[in-house]
Amino acid sequence: MNDAREVVVLRYGHRPGRDDRMTTHVGLTARALGADRVIFPDNAGQSAETVRDITDRFGGPFAVELRDDQKAIVRDFDGVVVHLTMYGERVQDVEGEVREAAGLDDATAGGSPPAPRDVLVVVGGEKVPWALYERADFNVGVTNQPHSEVAGLAVFLDRLFDGTELDREWADADRRVVPEATGKTVIDADGEGADGGGADDEGAGGRGDETTDAGN
Amino acid sequence: MNDAREVVVLRYGHRPGRDDRMTTHVGLTARALGADRVIFPDNAGQSAETVRDITDRFGGPFAVELRDDQKAIVRDFDGVVVHLTMYGERVQDVEGEVREAAGLDDATAGGSPPAPRDVLVVVGGEKVPWALYERADFNVGVTNQPHSEVAGLAVFLDRLFDGTELDREWADADRRVVPEATGKTVIDADGEGADGGGADDEGAGGRGDETTDAGN
Numbered sequence: 001m002n003d004a005r006e007v008v009v010l011r012y013g014h015r016p017g018r019d020d021r022m023t024t025h026v027g028l029t030a031r032a033l034g035a036d037r038v039i040f041p042d043n044a045g046q047s048a049e050t051v052r053d054i055t056d057r058f059g060g061p062f063a064v065e066l067r068d069d070q071k072a073i074v075r076d077f078d079g080v081v082v083h084l085t086m087y088g089e090r091v092q093d094v095e096g097e098v099r100e101a102a103g104l105d106d107a108t109a110g111g112s113p114p115a116p117r118d119v120l121v122v123v124g125g126e127k128v129p130w131a132l133y134e135r136a137d138f139n140v141g142v143t144n145q146p147h148s149e150v151a152g153l154a155v156f157l158d159r160l161f162d163g164t165e166l167d168r169e170w171a172d173a174d175r176r177v178v179p180e181a182t183g184k185t186v187i188d189a190d191g192e193g194a195d196g197g198g199a200d201d202e203g204a205g206g207r208g209d210e211t212t213d214a215g216n
Numbered sequence: 217m218n219d220a221r222e223v224v225v226l227r228y229g230h231r232p233g234r235d236d237r238m239t240t241h242v243g244l245t246a247r248a249l250g251a252d253r254v255i256f257p258d259n260a261g262q263s264a265e266t267v268r269d270i271t272d273r274f275g276g277p278f279a280v281e282l283r284d285d286q287k288a289i290v291r292d293f294d295g296v297v298v299h300l301t302m303y304g305e306r307v308q309d310v311e312g313e314v315r316e317a318a319g320l321d322d323a324t325a326g327g328s329p330p331a332p333r334d335v336l337v338v339v340g341g342e343k344v345p346w347a348l349y350e351r352a353d354f355n356v357g358v359t360n361q362p363h364s365e366v367a368g369l370a371v372f373l374d375r376l377f378d379g380t381e382l383d384r385e386w387a388d389a390d391r392r393v394v395p396e397a398t399g400k401t402v403i404d405a406d407g408e409g410a411d412g413g414g415a416d417d418e419g420a421g422g423r424g425d426e427t428t429d430a431g432n
Contacts, residue, residue, distance in 0.1 A: 022237060025364035032363035033371075058361055087393055087400040092382045133398050142370075143382060144393035146270055147248035148241035154358075154367035155249075155374050166308045166359060177303055177360035182349050184303040 001034045001168050005102065005116035006079075007160070008037045009153065012070055012124050012132070014044040025150045026123055027051035027064060033157040034165025035121070037063040041070060059170025059189070074135055079118030081136045083128075084152045088139030095159045098138055104160065121156065123149045217250045217384050221318065221332035222295075223376070224253045225369065228286055228340050228348070230260040241366045242339055243267035243280060249373040250381025251337070253279040257286060275386025275405070290351055295334030297352045299344075300368045304355030311375045314354055320376065337372065339365045 001007065009030035014023050023040060024047040030038040031051060040048050048064045055062045067073060074081060080101045099105045103114035122132065133139055142152040157165060170176070173189040217223070225246035230239050239256060240263040246254040247267060256264050264280045271278045283289060290297060296317045315321045319330040338348065349355055358368040373381060386392070389405040 022241075025238075025366065028361075028363040029367040032359045032361040033367070054362055085400075088395060089397055090382065090395050092379060093395075133400070136398075139396075139398060141393070141395055143248045144395050145244075145248040145274055145386075147244040148366050148370070150241065150364050150366040151245040151249070151370035154364070154370040158371050158374065163308060166306065170361075177357070179304060179306050179309075179357055179360050180355075181305055182352075182355060184301075184349070 001036060001161070001165060005104075006037065006118045007035045007121065007157075008039060008118065009035045009121045009123060010039045010070065010073060011041065011044070012074075012122050012128050014041040014047070016043050016046075019044075020046055022150065023047040024050045026153060028054060029150055029154050030121075030157070031055060031060075031062040033154055034161045034168060035157065036061070037065065039065045039067050039070075039073060042066045042068040057174045058176075059173030061171060071129070071131070074120070074122060074132060077118070077120045079120060080138070081120045081122065082138045082140055082156070083122045083124075083132055083136035084142065084149065084156055085124065085128075085133070085139050086141050086144050086146055087133075088141040088144075090144070091140050091142045091156060091159060094138055094140055098140070099160065099162075101137065102160075104162075119160070121153065121160075123153050217252060217377070217381060221320075222253065222334045223251045223337065223373075224255060224334065225251045225337045225339060226255045226286065226289060227257065227260070228290075228338050228344050230257040230263070232259050232262075235260075236262055238366065239263040240266045242369060244270060245366055245370050246337075246373070247271060247276075247278040249370055250377045250384060251373065252277070253281065255281045255283050255286075255289060258282045258284040273390045274392075275389030277387060287345070287347070290336065290338060290348060293334070293336045295336060296354070297336045297338065298354045298356055298372070299338045299340075299348055299352035300358065300365065300372055301340065301344075301349070301355050302357050302360050302362055303349075304357040304360075306360070307356050307358045307372060307375060310354055310356055314356070315376065315378075317353065318376075320378075335376070337369065337376075339369050 011023055011026050023044050027038045027047055028051055048066050051064045082098060102119045103116040142155045175186050176189050178185040178187055227239055227242050239260050243254045243263055244267055264282050267280045298314060318335045319332040358371045391402050392405050394401040394403055
């Protein structure tokens with residue numbers, strides 16, 4: 001979303017079949033809420049395909065990678081490593097420190113603006129190794145309650161970017177949704193009408209079934 | 217979360233098997249992020265059981281209902297109906313209006329504090345009828361991009377409550393996670409140590425697999 005700094009989401013662990021939709025939603029949430037790239041385990045090819053398809057249609061830039069070396073990615077990451085976990089420090093307590101470590105707060109009192117650093121946000125799937133807790137610069141809990149890794153990622157990114165991710169623009173999109181009080185209007189990205197109207201089809205909570213569910 | 221007003225999340229539509237985890241995550245996210253109650257379609261019994269189990273262990277109050285009359289619930293709701301959809305108005309543009317309609321902003325210039333009103337947040341699953349777009353007081357898009365109904369719900373609730381949901385306290389919990397920089401500590405809710413330490417088990421993005429995945 002920003003040339004100065006890359007925000008990468010790593011989905012740690014994936015069980016094919018069982019986790020397909022959750023992993024797809026992690027990827028789509030990363031894209032929609034301002035990350036630059038998502039890394040899936042190499043057995044999550046179907047989810048990668050879905051996220052790439054959405055990016056082709058609704059725009060980018062957003063990269064999807066399949067990698068088999070998750071431990072090494074975390075170990076060797078040159079930047080700030082944030083691990084989202086219900087056991088971590090409360091997001092409301094540490095979000096300022098995370099933003100500062102990443103150089104996202106340019107209003108440091110009196111000093112020069114901090115240098116931008118890349119951020120790796122690790123979202124657990126299956127069991128994550130204890131070494132990840134030790135390696136992470138921040139273990140962060142979006143509440144200390146069991147809920148959803150997708151929800152945790154969404155709230156974390158919204159707070160990391162302080163809401164600015166909602167205003168990002170999309171390049172190379174085929175189509176664009178026109179926000180409206182009552183309607184379902186999709187236009188060609190060049191401005192021509194492509195679809196729309198009040199048909200009896202779906203269009204749910206910040207997503208579109210016809211797209212997110214493809215192949216899952 | 218607040219005696220003066222009930223915030224209810226309605227999961228609209230559910231396909232057993234295919235949607236179990238998503239519906240469970242909608243329910244757990246509603247609970248963790250400040251809603252008072254979730255309503256599932258009556259074919260989502262397995263998800264209801266999981267969310268009730270988490271509430272028994274990690275505390276409440278939080279209610280889970282199974283209902284077969286989703287259209288009527290929306291039609292007859294006495295309060296503010298918010299429908300989350302990627303076709304809706306941008307959340308950053310309308311969140312103030314929603315808060316005002318619900319009486320969540322008590323700082324109305326010069327006037328008396330607005331009366332609290334209940335809020336129904338509708339999260340689509342399968343196809344939702346066009347009538348829902350017309351009935352909703354607000355159709356709201358957490359981005360106008362396809363992503364995840366769980367992510368959309370999470371960001372919406374965090375903004376509706378302006379972050380105060382993260383400080384809520386839980387009654388009648390068996391156990392409680394102690395937030396920490398590096399660790400996985402769970403104590404009995406009465407303060408006794410119950411579990412913890414650095415075992416090689418999971419504990420992922422704002423959730424706990426051992427709990428959220430039960431029965432899914």
